[in-house]
Amino acid sequence: MIGGVGGLQQAVVGPPLWLLAEITYRCPLHCVFCYNPTDFARHEDELSTDEWLRVLREGRALGAVQCGFSGGEPLLRDDLEALVAEAHRLGYYTNLLTSGVGLTPERAAALKAAGLDHIQLSFQDSTREVNDFLSHTKTFALKQRVGEMLKAQGWPMVMNVVMHRLNIEHTGRIIEMAHELGAEYLELANSQYYSWALENRGHLMPTSEQLKRAEAVTDEWRVKLEGKMKLFFVSPDYHEARPKKCMNGWGNVFLTITPDGAALPCHTARMLPGLTFPTVREMDLKTLWYDSDGFNRYRGTGWMKDPCRTCPDQEKDLGGCRCQAYMLAKDAAAADPVCPKSPQHGVVQAAVAAANAGEVPARPLLFRDRATSLKLSCSGA
Numbered sequence: 001m002i003g004g005v006g007g008l009q010q011a012v013v014g015p016p017l018w019l020l021a022e023i024t025y026r027c028p029l030h031c032v033f034c035y036n037p038t039d040f041a042r043h044e045d046e047l048s049t050d051e052w053l054r055v056l057r058e059g060r061a062l063g064a065v066q067c068g069f070s071g072g073e074p075l076l077r078d079d080l081e082a083l084v085a086e087a088h089r090l091g092y093y094t095n096l097l098t099s100g101v102g103l104t105p106e107r108a109a110a111l112k113a114a115g116l117d118h119i120q121l122s123f124q125d126s127t128r129e130v131n132d133f134l135s136h137t138k139t140f141a142l143k144q145r146v147g148e149m150l151k152a153q154g155w156p157m158v159m160n161v162v163m164h165r166l167n168i169e170h171t172g173r174i175i176e177m178a179h180e181l182g183a184e185y186l187e188l189a190n191s192q193y194y195s196w197a198l199e200n201r202g203h204l205m206p207t208s209e210q211l212k213r214a215e216a217v218t219d220e221w222r223v224k225l226e227g228k229m230k231l232f233f234v235s236p237d238y239h240e241a242r243p244k245k246c247m248n249g250w251g252n253v254f255l256t257i258t259p260d261g262a263a264l265p266c267h268t269a270r271m272l273p274g275l276t277f278p279t280v281r282e283m284d285l286k287t288l289w290y291d292s293d294g295f296n297r298y299r300g301t302g303w304m305k306d307p308c309r310t311c312p313d314q315e316k317d318l319g320g321c322r323c324q325a326y327m328l329a330k331d332a333a334a335a336d337p338v339c340p341k342s343p344q345h346g347v348v349q350a351a352v353a354a355a356n357a358g359e360v361p362a363r364p365l366l367f368r369d370r371a372t373s374l375k376l377s378c379s380g381a
């Protein structure tokens with residue numbers, strides 16, 4: 001099947017391999033770097049259990065082999081066990097991305113019995129103070145108990161910590177904590193500046209020096225923990241010399257379904273103007289994946305304009321991230337401003353320079369909550 005909008009080169013479209021089911025935007029935490037859209041409060045009409053079961057079946061028939069359940073906090077849905085069981089029965093490799101809030105020994109056992117293959121548990125920091133401050137909840141001790149529940153059920157311990165200026169100096173202690181909890185994998189994912197993290201960018205962006213030190217500390221621990229724990233350090237785009245191949249290519253591998261049923265090539269794509277993304281209530285997954293304008297618009301390289309259109313690296317990064325291009329260059333078809341060849345690269349350089357100079361915005365941190373989401377939606381932010 002041929003996708004793309006004409007022009008230089010059209011993309012041969014294969015099936016999605018990953019189905020990401022964002023089953024709810026509700027969450028008891030209020031993380032300042034939350035990746036949910038800032039207007040999540042406008043999308044509270046969640047798909048029913050039967051609708052999600054249909055989505056799982058259509059995704060598997062289309063060829064998806066991995067199914068991630070995320071949110072918000074997916075444990076807030078009491079049909080999670082039923083959805084996992086159906087995904088397992090259909091033959092997906094299943095994954096739950098959770099803050100751990102809402103997991104009890106009984107639910108852990110039920111999810112295990114339903115066939116859940118893998119849980120990724122997020123922490124905010126190695127200290128109770130910063131963990132609880134960043135999430136605006138008292139959840140540090142609870143997360144540690146959840147870590148023990150995961151081990152008791154025999155799941156591999158996979159931990160994720162979003163890194164930024166407020167916790168990056170704790171990198172060594174975070175790795176130590178993960179090791180003490182028995183983690184086999186730890187992802188230190190530096191905050192990328194989308195959604196709530198973009199609102200809070202001036203508070204969250206580390207300096208280049210802090211990043212360098214954190215990477216060096218991670219490298220030291222890699223040697224110490226060789227064979228015991230795998231460490232992944234994901235750098236922030238703004239500090240990288242070149243853009244990333246976002247989502248491994250638009251409409252190439254990932255199919256995300258939002259809580260209210262919109263089908264997206266990535267979880268932030270709904271912000272892009274001039275694009276409509278069908279919902280699973282309007283269209284089956286096969287039609288929306290192969291035939292909808294939302295999925296075809298930025299597939300391949302045919303949509304590119306200069307400098308990407310004539311760039312020898314266009315296949316390597318596919319022009320970077322469309323959402324970042326829209327947020328920073330106000331044009332979703334522009335080169336990702338993280339790229340030094342982008343005419344808007346100065347915006348990224350200015351943000352890094354402000355962080356390096358220790359500038360902190362006068363506006364306080366915004367915590368992710370419903371009231372703030374409604375306020376941001378009204379202000380068009």
Ligand code: SF4
Nearest residue numbers: 027029031034072099
């Ligand atoms: S980042 Fe924090 S607030 Fe956002 S969904 Fe995850 S746990 Fe909830």
Ligand code: SF4
Nearest residue numbers: 308311314319335339
């Ligand atoms: S100009 Fe475009 S294709 Fe070339 S490296 Fe930059 S973002 Fe990638």
